[in-house]
Amino acid sequence: MSALIEFDNLHYTFPGSRMPALRGATLRIEAGQRIVLLGRNGAGKSTLLLHANGILRPAAGQVRLNGKPLEYTRRGLLMVRRQVGVVFQNPDDQLFSASVRQDISFGPLNLGLSIDEVRHRVAAAADLCGVGDLLDRPTHALSGGQKTRVALAGVLAMGPDILLVDEATSGLDPWMRRQVFAIFNRLVERGATVVLATHDLDAAQHWADTVVVMHEGRVAVAAPAAKVFTDPDLRAQVGPEIER
Ligand SMILES: Nc1ncnc2c1ncn2[C@@H]1O[C@H](COP(=O)(O)OP(=O)(O)OP(=O)(O)O)[C@@H](O)[C@H]1O
Numbered sequence: 001m002s003a004l005i006e007f008d009n010l011h012y013t014f015p016g017s018r019m020p021a022l023r024g025a026t027l028r029i030e031a032g033q034r035i036v037l038l039g040r041n042g043a044g045k046s047t048l049l050l051h052a053n054g055i056l057r058p059a060a061g062q063v064r065l066n067g068k069p070l071e072y073t074r075r076g077l078l079m080v081r082r083q084v085g086v087v088f089q090n091p092d093d094q095l096f097s098a099s100v101r102q103d104i105s106f107g108p109l110n111l112g113l114s115i116d117e118v119r120h121r122v123a124a125a126a127d128l129c130g131v132g133d134l135l136d137r138p139t140h141a142l143s144g145g146q147k148t149r150v151a152l153a154g155v156l157a158m159g160p161d162i163l164l165v166d167e168a169t170s171g172l173d174p175w176m177r178r179q180v181f182a183i184f185n186r187l188v189e190r191g192a193t194v195v196l197a198t199h200d201l202d203a204a205q206h207w208a209d210t211v212v213v214m215h216e217g218r219v220a221v222a223a224p225a226a227k228v229f230t231d232p233d234l235r236a237q238v239g240p241e242i243e244r
Helices: 045-052 076-085 100-110 117-127 144-156 174-189 199-204 224-232 230-242
Strands: 005-012 022-028 034-038 060-065 084-087 163-164 193-197 208-213 220-222
Touching: 005 100, 022 045, 022 060, 022 224, 034 045, 034 174, 045 084, 045 163, 045 193, 076 084, 076 100, 084 144, 084 174, 100 117, 100 144, 100 220, 117 144, 144 163, 163 174, 174 193, 199 224, 220 224, 220 230, 224 230
Parallel strands: 022 220, 034 193, 034 208, 084 163, 163 193
Antiparallel strands: 005 022, 005 060, 208 220
């Protein structure tokens, strides 16, 4: 059976950079997984996630969604973004509308849904993320944690099968962090996959079922979380990436 999403030997170098950010990154992700993506600063985690919904296009290699190669056309990318949601590291890269309501509505409107359906999705996603009372606020006047939750609501309103979250949970207070992880769990129970790129080893040990470690633009390890932290061979292989 084909994977939900597959990164096959991806190579990518940012324009103007001499160092490749991805050097043959390969990873297979199935439905219903809780994945934590670890790796030192600059290992390539964000770059890999930006390939998942076609924001970046690999110089070589292929991204496949349900076995089909991504199509980098307007139509192809819209289809991908319906299924693959990314919450960026910096929510300011994601929020660009005048109000929170407009921002969360943007994705579902782009899907061509009816106004009623969009309203329903926006209200449900805002409620889930605890930003229902912020809907009429300008996005620039929010705190960092509020911006993160609005960005998450905007992605959830699209109803993704796979949610990729780039180090966005670190700025949340402990209460909100628990809420956000509860949202991730609900998505997974529904059959979606959540991938969290983070330096949060607690999330890797206590939340993830699968831990993926990137090193210098490649996936060095992809294994059950319990194994990564206990198997001496894997531990040695992962080395400083997971040492506290
Ligand atoms: N916009 C960019 N332009 C040029 N180089 C970039 C850009 N973004 C990232 N890079 C480079 O690509 C490599 C991979 O970076 P990436 O952001 O994917 O790492 P990361 O694992 O997400 O790191 P971090 O843990 O610091 O977020 C690094 O060498 C980085 O300097």
